[in-house]
Amino acid sequence: MSITTLRGDTPVIETHGLRRSFRTRRGEVEAVAGIDLRVDAGEIVGFLGPNGAGKTTTLRMLTTLLEPSGGEATVAGCDLLREPRRVRERIGYVAQGGATDPTVTGRRELVLQARLYGMDRATAAARAAEVLAALDLEACADRKGGTYSGGQRRRLDLGLGLVHKPQLLFLDEPTTGLDPQSRAHLWEEIRGLREQGTTVFITTHYLDEADALCDRLAIIDHGRIVAEGTAEELKREIAGDVVTVGVGNHCAEALRLLEHQPFVREASIDEGTVRLYVERGEAAMPQILRLLDGGGITLQTISLARPTLDDVFLRQTGRSLRDEAA
Amino acid sequence: MRVLRDTLLVFQRSMGQTLRNPVWVVVGLMQPIYYLFLFGPVLKPVAQLQGFGGSAYNVFVPALLVQMALFGCVFVGFGLIAELRYGVIERMRVTPMSRLSMLLGRAGRDIAVLLFQSTMLVLMSIPFGLHITLSSILIIFALLLLIGLGMACLSYGLALLLRSEDALAPLLNAVFLPIMLLSGMLLPLSLAPGWLRAIGLAGSTVVVGIAVAAGLAALTISWAARSFGRSVA
Numbered sequence: 275m276s277i278t279t280l281r282g283d284t285p286v287i288e289t290h291g292l293r294r295s296f297r298t299r300r301g302e303v304e305a306v307a308g309i310d311l312r313v314d315a316g317e318i319v320g321f322l323g324p325n326g327a328g329k330t331t332t333l334r335m336l337t338t339l340l341e342p343s344g345g346e347a348t349v350a351g352c353d354l355l356r357e358p359r360r361v362r363e364r365i366g367y368v369a370q371g372g373a374t375d376p377t378v379t380g381r382r383e384l385v386l387q388a389r390l391y392g393m394d395r396a397t398a399a400a401r402a403a404e405v406l407a408a409l410d411l412e413a414c415a416d417r418k419g420g421t422y423s424g425g426q427r428r429r430l431d432l433g434l435g436l437v438h439k440p441q442l443l444f445l446d447e448p449t450t451g452l453d454p455q456s457r458a459h460l461w462e463e464i465r466g467l468r469e470q471g472t473t474v475f476i477t478t479h480y481l482d483e484a485d486a487l488c489d490r491l492a493i494i495d496h497g498r499i500v501a502e503g504t505a506e507e508l509k510r511e512i513a514g515d516v517v518t519v520g521v522g523n524h525c526a527e528a529l530r531l532l533e534h535q536p537f538v539r540e541a542s543i544d545e546g547t548v549r550l551y552v553e554r555g556e557a558a559m560p561q562i563l564r565l566l567d568g569g570g571i572t573l574q575t576i577s578l579a580r581p582t583l584d585d586v587f588l589r590q591t592g593r594s595l596r597d598e599a600a
Numbered sequence: 601m602r603v604l605r606d607t608l609l610v611f612q613r614s615m616g617q618t619l620r621n622p623v624w625v626v627v628g629l630m631q632p633i634y635y636l637f638l639f640g641p642v643l644k645p646v647a648q649l650q651g652f653g654g655s656a657y658n659v660f661v662p663a664l665l666v667q668m669a670l671f672g673c674v675f676v677g678f679g680l681i682a683e684l685r686y687g688v689i690e691r692m693r694v695t696p697m698s699r700l701s702m703l704l705g706r707a708g709r710d711i712a713v714l715l716f717q718s719t720m721l722v723l724m725s726i727p728f729g730l731h732i733t734l735s736s737i738l739i740i741f742a743l744l745l746l747i748g749l750g751m752a753c754l755s756y757g758l759a760l761l762l763r764s765e766d767a768l769a770p771l772l773n774a775v776f777l778p779i780m781l782l783s784g785m786l787l788p789l790s791l792a793p794g795w796l797r798a799i800g801l802a803g804s805t806v807v808v809g810i811a812v813a814a815g816l817a818a819l820t821i822s823w824a825a826r827s828f829g830r831s832v833a
Contacts, residue, residue, distance in 0.1 A: 337694055362696040373691035375683065377617060389609055390695040434691060 286442050286473045287313040287336060291345035293497070294331050305331040307497035308345065313475060313490075315441075318468050320488030321477040322583075324593055328497040329477040330370065333446050336475070337367045350442045363391070366440035370447045372431045376420030380411055380430045383419065384437055391438035405433040409463065425456030432463060436472070443467065445476045449483060461487055481583040491583075495591040505583060512581040512589060514539060515555030519548045519562060520575035531569045537561060544594060551581075551589075606698045610705020611712075618709060628672045629717045632664040633724065640728060652788055657730045662740060663785040665718050669744045670783070672717065673751035674776050676710050677759030677768055684763055689828075699829035703756060703821065710752040711745055718744055739806060746813035750820050757824035 294306045306328040313319045323329045334340035336349055338358040347354040350364035374383055381402055388398035406415045409429040414422060422430065428448065435443055448464070449457040464487060467474055478484055484491055485505050493501040493508075501508055521528045525543045532550060533541040537558050540551040552558040555578040566573050588594050618625065640660055647656040683689050692702055718741065722732065755772060762768050782789075782800040789802035797803060801812065 339690065339693060359696050362694060365694070367691075367694040369687050369690055371687050373687035375617075375686050375688050377620065378613075382613075382616075386609060386613055387691070387695070390606065390692065390697045392696075 284315045285312050285348070286315050286317075286351075287311060287347070287349055287475065289336075289345060289347040292332070292335060292342050292347050293344045294335055294340060295343045304497055306335070309494075309497075309499055311492065311499065313473060315473055316468060316471055317489045318464065318474040318476065318487055320484040320491045321475065321494060322479065322481070322484050322491055322587065323477075323494035324479060324591065327494045327591075329479075329494055330446055331497075332494070333367075333444055333475075333477055337365060337444050338362055339367075350440075363438075364441055366435035366438065366443040368431050368435040368443070368445045368448060370450065372427060373434060374419040374427065374430055377418055379416050379418055380422070380426075380433075381406065381415045383430065384433055387434045388437045393438070401437060405437055409433050410459075423456075424452055425459060428452060428456065428460060429463070432460065436467070440472070442473045442475065445474065447477055447479070449478075449480065457483075481587070485583055493587060493590050495593075500590040501586065508583065508586045509581050512551055512585055514551055514553045514581075515558075516579045516581055516585055517550045517552055517555055517558055517562060518544075518575075518577045518579070519550065519566070519573065520546065521548065521566070521571050522546065522574055524571045527569065528566060528571050531565055531571070532562065535561070535565070540589070542588070542592075544588065547575075549585075549588070551585075603698045603701050603704075606701030607704045607708065609697075610692075610701055611708045612705075614706050614709035615712065618713060625713055625717065628668065628713070629720055631671065632668050632717075632721050635664055635667075636661075636721070636725060636728065646787075649791070652791065655729065655731070657725055657728050658732075659788055661722065661725045661730050661732075663783070663788075664721060665740060665744055666747065666783050667780070667785050668717055668721065669714055669747040670751055670776065670780055670785075672714050673710050673748040674755050674772055676706070676752050677755035677772070678765060680706065680756050680759040681763060681765055681768065684759070693828075700825045702828045703753060703825045706756065707749055707752040707821075711748050714744060714748045715741060739810075743806075743810055743813055746810065746817045750813060750817035753817065753820035753824040757820060757827050760824070760827040 289309055289311045292306065292309045292311070293304065295302050295304045297303075309332060321329050321332065331340065335342045336347065336354065338354065338361055342355070349361045352360040352364065354361055374380075384402035384405055385398045388401050389395070393401060406412050409432065411426060411429055411433065414426055419427065419430065432445075432448070435445070445464070449460055452460065461483070464474060464476070476483075476488065488505070490504055491502070491508060492499050501511075503511075519528060519532075525546065525548055528548050529541055529543055532538055532548065537552055537554075538550050539553065542549050550558070550562070559576065559578060562576070563573065584594060640656060643656040643660055646652065647654070647659065652659060680689070689702070693699075722730070722737065726732075754775070758771060759768055762771065784790075784792075784800060784802060789797050789800045792800070792802065801808065
């Protein structure tokens, strides 16, 4: 008899060609253009992409809120299209904009939510108290939601998503708009969930969040997954270093001059700078200086860095996430 | 069983919100009271006209009750738009709860408020000279329940469709005004010309009235419940 391990061989989410198009006045728009995704039990998987890339649409399909236009998916062991009700029993969802009424107390919201998942009155009350304690919300449990701070409200949203102990939790942009301390606090809560065996699926456009929290990442752009792997794997794909050269208005000339040099693997222009992916940054910098000098281009700034997730993102999508987040 | 349980949960939540801020129940009751005190006396001489169909208050109080059912329930969709904006509806749609209950729990609250207001109005009208029997009270309350249910569900369905107060207000007014005028609420339709009486189904029996109200309620319930269940982008 084989022993089933938690991690690695049980897909909690598995999709094949999942897509969704919307009809607009200008015709059909494909928001999600066929996604193949696999998430295993106990993982924290990050879904990274700029606004409008299809992150939320994918999430809304996987949480039964939006009917897919095509493809198939299994979520928490149930068929998404044929058994949406059973999927709902097994998952939790924390929406981007929150989900609480400002005139209702946190405790009331939690008790109602627990009862909607089928718990009786006493069990629901006990479970609500447990969640309030775990999320450090006891002090404001009986105050109306409208009086909560941003961090408290977000923790209550998280509590509502996991009051029924789902095996799979979806978080849509969980820390958007939070101060750094509240973000760190929430990250701790999310890491704690993994320790209890909960699978977590997060969308984010914060690279530090993806880097700090996620076991695995999928980068989505224009409704397609363009890269997938651990943060380290993705960074390793961009071998070598990144040299960023500031040349003011002469980017195009500088790019022409540098892009075909043997030591340059890839080059691109990004907002008044030229980004060069090179084998060995220390060796490349003197050569770059010499070439620019010879070409009559005045160098304003030059910097050398190890690749970050933003570089991965830029390479895969041609856009920088940093601008989106700013 | 599930539907019943979930409906009760949503009803309790909605009722709790209403009771924590009962000013709307009172405001809803104020309007017919104004009519009772400030418009009723004007009707007394008019009631002498041929075809008015009874004493002033016996014609007027049922009209006020219908007005309250229409007015009180037609605008409930606004509360739902607020809940949509807070994300409460989406949160409920991710749970396995019954979609029909999301509608019926809320409409149940609206009906409970309406029946409370109606009882108050009937009691207040008796000193003014309303003559009414218990059986006719029961019949008119059944009718009010159906009218209120139909209106509330129509309002919820439109709110889910439009998702914006700016669009909902004019549309509800456009629906509400002809219904109000055809109900014979202001003056009895028995005074109207034949074609108007025909459109308003004036002179038909109570059974026909209840059947029409029940039909409309059933129609709007099934439509609005489907809207709650359907994926909304």
